[in-house]
Amino acid sequence: MSWSRPQEVVEKALAASTADGQVAFVVESSEANLRWANNSLTTNGSMRSRQVVVISFVDGGAGMAAGTVARTGSPDIADLVAASERAARDAGPAEDAMPLVSETPPGSGDWDADAAETSIGTLSDFAPALGQAFGEARDRGELLFGFAEHSMATTYLGTSTGLRLRHDQPTGRVELNGKSGDMSRSVWAGAGTRDFTDVSVEALAAEVERKLGWSKRRIELPAGRYETLLPPSAISDLMIYAYWTMEARDADEGRNVFARPGGGNRIGERLAALPLALRSDPFAPGLEATPFQAVSHSSGAASVFDNGMATPAIDWIRDGVLTNLIRPRYWALRTTAPATAAVDNLILEAPGATATQEEMVAATDRGLLLTTLWYIREVDPQTLLLTGLTRDGVFLVEGGEVTGAVNNFRFNESPVDLLGRITEAGRTERTLPREWNDWFTRAAMPPVRVPDFNMSSVSPAS
Template sequence: MTQLRPQEIVERALAASTVDGQVTYVTESSEANLRWAGNSLTTNGAMRSRQVVVISFVDGGAGMATGTVARTGTPDVAELVAASEQAARDAGPAEDAVALVSEVPPGAGDWDADAAETSIDVFAEFAPALGQAFGEARGREELLFGFAEHQLATTYLGTSTGLRLRHDQPTGRVELNGKSTDFGRSVWAGVGTRDFTDVSVADLAAEVQQKMAWSQRRVDLPAGRYETLLPPSTVSDLMVVAYWSMGARDADEGRSVFARPGGGNRIGDRLARLPLTLRSDPAAPGLETAPFQAVGGSSGSASVFDNGMATPAVEWISEGVLTNLVRPRAWAQRTGAPATAAVDNLVLEDRTATASPAEMIARTERGLLLTTLWYIREVDPQTLLVTGLTRDGVFLVEGGEVTGAVNNFRFNESPVDLLGRASEASRTERTLPREWNDWFTRAAMPMLRVPDFNMSSVSPAS
């Protein structure tokens, strides 16, 4: 059994089915990582894993029910299928029941190919450059901390309707923290990548060095509303929150910020004063992701009945106007609206914007420049009000120049409300969400200028 290829597991599971339908997918993953602290590499490693997910569909007379069972490694396929079928028999009718997908989506992949693999060799050029950065930081009496990770995950998805789909997903990220030797100052830089060929350690280290220099002067400010420059990482964290709230059903039933007062959703409403477009595209350069769905459970924004459904490019907000919401096929059929699948990347852009972040800083008479946000939590789903903390550098801009670092703050803001108040956007660039990068790494965002960002209280965090 340990020698079974993932395709063989899928085929054996489908052949063992005794019920009305089945979806099985196997994800083969390999990962390599480096971690460092105090200007020294501390660990490196490589891992491999396998997850097998079987979803059974049983029509018990009252309606189609589903059961999902997942195992790691190479499980007893017959036992796994039987457990999934029993879970379906024990469940009640699924309200998202529709016919399983049978149409082959574009980009189905080479089913017979072996799973893609990464190794520690992915860091062949990165590691020596990191060593050089360590030496330079020591010379400045500064400390570097952080990690680099690369994963290659290949998913094989098969269904009782005949679909055989395969996708290779590379995912990489780097986070680099700079600290003073007394740990009184802390700054951050990060980047997402597919293969590390586009990662410049020198650029990341230079960004950290600049922020460390900015933070040598400390200025204490009270809570209040400040003109604030949100760099791409912070914008991505906020826009991911908005994206995760874009379920059509929640909006249609009045439970989200995208619900229209009095009933229905806000599609067609202007959300942004700038011509901002929020979009997802599985073929976006540098952000490529799966062109079909593979999900183990149903939610308001996904359905196990939609496994194998194509995930084409979609604009969620088009030049400031809400255009689409995430809508599984069952809810689409119930409401007469088109089905729209979530995609695992996100791009925000003002196609008329030409300024760089540096040029936006130079145009700031007095305001704050953030580095990252963290511990973001939802307060009110009706307005999508969230709270969180600034982290690793809040800088004061005066007369177009950064003049020092200020204390951290707790903030209270709605990402959707911010879109309506943002007064300027830079060119869009690839970025790494700081808060959400355990789950979401593929993002491209601009810097946004918000005239009155709400710093609700001073935070003692460093």
């Protein structure tokens, strides 16, 4: 099937508009993947898709209303525009109504260029290395499972105020799960990437082999508070959840952990004992993300009226102090605070830290080393208390060495409270969040040491 160029679709939608304003964007996507089980490739494939979004803005006299309609494939654009205008007319005045953005943000791509694409060729060097890893695992009596995926999404966004913005977003991830031959032991390694040129199958397989070796000795431990080393993947899942709750309106109105008792928010309050920095930057090397807003529906973290708004680098926590919260323009105007936009990446750093995870293990007298967390759920929004389970390897460290694997635990922790109890953070590195990587892959985190991580109960999960 022949599709019109995405730029033409956007222009056609804007030309068909009879509303007071319009935002139209097209996301052109392609994906390639490999999947494997029991030391053998099982499937490989590629796909292509298109999403077309039209947001119409109609002033019905009582205030500006917004209506969004989205379709996949190659819809009739006139019908799509008409449907979005009907949706706007049927909606009440929008609480977040603002004049549409008209200033072009920095970093916008070449509007006239064709959409970028990926293909199975992106994984051409990965597959042979994986085959070698299969053979080596088979020789050890171990099994490898997992997948590798690479996608490319090009967004073309146009507005009735004249914006024409484009961005190419490559996203890659690989998860490698290793199991003993009798399936009684399981470990994990993973990586996030833009193009797979920086992914070493050999290094991932070596990590899996090392952890399976550690897990040959089994030690049962009771629930309790343990000195715990959280690797970058595990701490990223906790920090991402904290990031997702950083909505200024919820804080200002007392509904989240960033609310100040008695009113207002906690900006300016020290959250971390160490001078940690939590930040986002759409131009961070290796973690590049869309430098402008492109959203189909309003939420506490974004507004359809802010489409095209720049998403510059921002510090959320600086020197351990809460510095910013996510604030769409309408809430910024209402609270006379700066508008701030979420960025699709997250970086946690400890200035000057150079310790590797291995060096932190060597400096541990007795404690736990985690692999990943999963099944994370919120218990209390006021404290951001989370619960979840450890997964694919909890290891006992004694005298600076890993001496075996222990049982899994259920944990109860607040990532915000945890920030105040971290006593050491190592060198920041790109990591793949295990729990959230269906939605969030661009993260860089350090390993961290927590002297009293709360393992609230023993889990039977393997």
